[in-house]
Amino acid sequence: MTVPPLSAPVTPPPPVSAPTPAAATPPAPPVGLLRACASDPARSRGRLHDEHESPPRTAFQRDRDRIIHCGAFRRLQYKTQVFVYHEGENYRTRLTHSLEVAQIARSVARVLGLDEDLAEALALAHDLGHTCFGHAGEKVLRACMRDHQGFDHNAQSLRIVTKLEHRYIAFDGLNLTWESLEGLVKHNGPLVGRPDSRPLPLAIAEYAETHDLDLHTHAGPEAQVAALADDIAYNAHDIDDGLRAGLFSEDDLRDVPLAGPVFRALADAHPGLERSRLIHESVRRLINAMIADLCAETARRFAEARPERVEDVRAMDRPLVAFSDAMRDHDRAFKAFLFPNMYRHHRVNRMTSKARRVVHDLFHLLLAEPALLPDDWGRRAAAAGDDTSRRARVVADYIAGMTDRFALDEHARLFDPSVKP
Known part of the structure; x- marks a missing residue:
């Protein structure tokens, strides 16, 4: 995929850091407002x-x-979110996205007085369980595993950090x-005990039998920060990549709330601004607006609930860290725009049609002929014996760990007679 040509370079414009009316931000909360509620590595x-x-690393620094x-x-470098890796080097991968989420999470944690290292660790780990080819790959793998206890990328992240990494x-x-671990599995809220609770994914249910993660409570505030940092990065950077x-x-974008006014205000204030600068500055202002809203709404909720320690945050009946109602509406509007204009372009x-066929073909061939798996994976499949669901889990683990590039190459090796196995 070729990036569309940019306008000819122009003399750098005057500083544009001052917020436009469209990107006006709420008052910042006091720095360190949630310090008493922060997770303490010394009390882990x-x-x-x-x-x-x-030492001298804390327990959370060591996790990171x-x-x-x-x-x-490392494999996140060649796992994509929207574009497949060979479409160009200018678009986000799971790795660059995770780094951007970590930067946002760490910045917000610093402002709120939370543990920056834990927020960063959770941001860096949040996408470990994603398959090749983004959501398209996960959708196919979930369908393939429907009769074998399912597939869930969040549960797969837990499998990776508790079972599949063989390093120690x-x-x-x-x-x-x-x-x-609790932040990794509960960053979107409690998993049991709510009216809308879904059946637990297998990996989480199995792990909870040996290590209780209090699945009925909210996660700590650092995990809540990491979850919203993911939303901020997704919205802003998908707009950037799509443009x-x-x-x-x-x-x-003119009719998209928040985004449209930000782009228009900047273009009106700086006629003839180089397109790359217009995009970058507008996206920067969107990120700033979302972060400011998150901090302001969190301060408001803190003033209402008055939690005094991290356990109080977990016991709340709603998240402490949150967007305002208005920003949640903006978030829905972003997604409503991006779905048809980007994700379904x-x-x-x-490309996602090809990707779905690759994952489908690999799964069904390897499940039927596990002898085609590499040696270590073949041994795991053989250990499953006649248990088809256990063998399917081995195949799913193998495919979920593939990068886009490896999946395409593996498909060619197994299905194209002209390619050496």
Whole structure:
């Protein structure tokens, strides 16, 4: 995919950092407002497998470092969100997205007085369980696993950090702290005990039998920050990628709340502004507006609930960290625009159609002929014996860990007679 040509370079415009009326922000809350509610690494509930800690790093810093160094994190470099890897190097991958989420989460945690390292660790880990080819790949794998106890990318993230990473002598997985694990599985809210609770994904249900993650409560505030940092990054950066890829134009955004006024105000204030600067500055202002709203609404909820410790945050009947009602409406409007204009654009549809066939073909062939799996995966499949669901889980783990590039190459090796196996 080729990035559309940009306008000719112009002399850099005057500073444009002052907010436009369209991007006006609410008053900032006092710095460190939630400090008493922050997760304290010195008071962590610990790890499933006892270990000596590693000073001078805190337990949460050590979690972050283990996530960064694990194989699943490195593979995010070639896992895409919307565009398949070979369409160009100018678009977000799961890795660059995770880094951007981590930056936003860490910045918000600093303002609110929360533990920055835990917020960063959760942001970096939140996409580890995603399959190749973004949501298209996950949708197919979920359908393939429908009769084999399902597939869920959030549960797959837990499988990776508790079972699938084989790095340490004493245990499988990364042996993260309780706080990191509960934040990973509960960042969107309690998983049991609510009227809208769905059946637990297998990986979470199995793990909870040996390590209770209090699935009936909200996660700590750092996990709540990481979850909304993900929303902020997704909305702003998908608009950025979509514009640069030529899937839609700035004019197409004119009726989208928040985004339209921000782009118009900046263009009116700086006629003839170079397109790349217009896009970057507008996206920057969108991010700033969403962060400011998050901090202001969180301060309002804090003033109402007055939690005094992290346990009080978990016990609340709603999240402490949140967008205002108005910003939630903007979030829905962003998604309503992006769905038809980006995620279902015909150029994206053509590639995701191919991607769906790749995942479908790989799953059904490898489930029927597990001898085609690489040695270590083949041994795991053989250990499942006649249990088809266990064998299907091995195949799903193998495929979910693939990058876009590896999945395409593996499909060619297994289905194209002209390609060497």
